[in-house]
Amino acid sequence: SRIGGMVNQVIKMKIRFKYSIAIVCLLSVSSIAAQSKEIKQVEAAVEGLRQAMIHPTTASLDQYVMDELSYGHSGGKIEDKETFEANLLNGNSDFLDISLSNQTIKIYKKTAIVRHNLFAKTHDKGKEEGEVKLHIMTVWVKDKKQWKMIARQAIKH
Structure with a gap:
């Protein structure tokens, strides 16, 4: 009968709708899981660079910094990768300790x-020990399977 056919169509539509909702939910969950995995990888890269800046070697810095780096200091000075690494390796920039707080990460x-507050104890070549408090924004790109910093800008806290 005609009513029976309409009932069957309504039932089929409800089933399709439920499957559609289930698929959307599964895709959302997998997208959130992938985003969470990427955030953990970026956090690990930020931590790796923090450690590399305290105990710098060319290899450790290269692992977290792109060749095209633009590294902006709070005073307006901008360094390329070569200068950034050289200053850490020769002691012109000497970090005794670096603490990061209030970190946020947005992935596109x-x-x-990555934004965070930086508090560091320093002993730059030719200077007394000091402390620095900065607001930092860094930009990271995924280079093959490794997140690397391509840009950094600081302002005084």
Whole structure:
């Protein structure tokens, strides 16, 4: 009968709707899981660079910094990768300790924007020991399977 056919159509539509909702939920969960995995990888890269800046070697710095680096200091000075690494390796920039707080990470495909507060104890070549408090924004790109910093800008806290 005609009513029976309409009932069957309504039942089929409800089933399709439930499957559609289930698929959307599964895709959302897998997308959130992938985003969470990427955030953990960026956090690990930020931590790796923090350690590399305290105990610098060319190999450890290269692991976390892109060749095209633009490294902006709070006073306006901008360094390329070569200068950034050289200053850490020769002691012109000497970090005794670096603490990061209030970190946020936003990921857009293969780019991440990281913001945090930095507190560091320093002993730069030719200077007394000192402390620095900065607000930092860094930009990271995924280079093959490794997140690397391509840009950094600091302002005084």
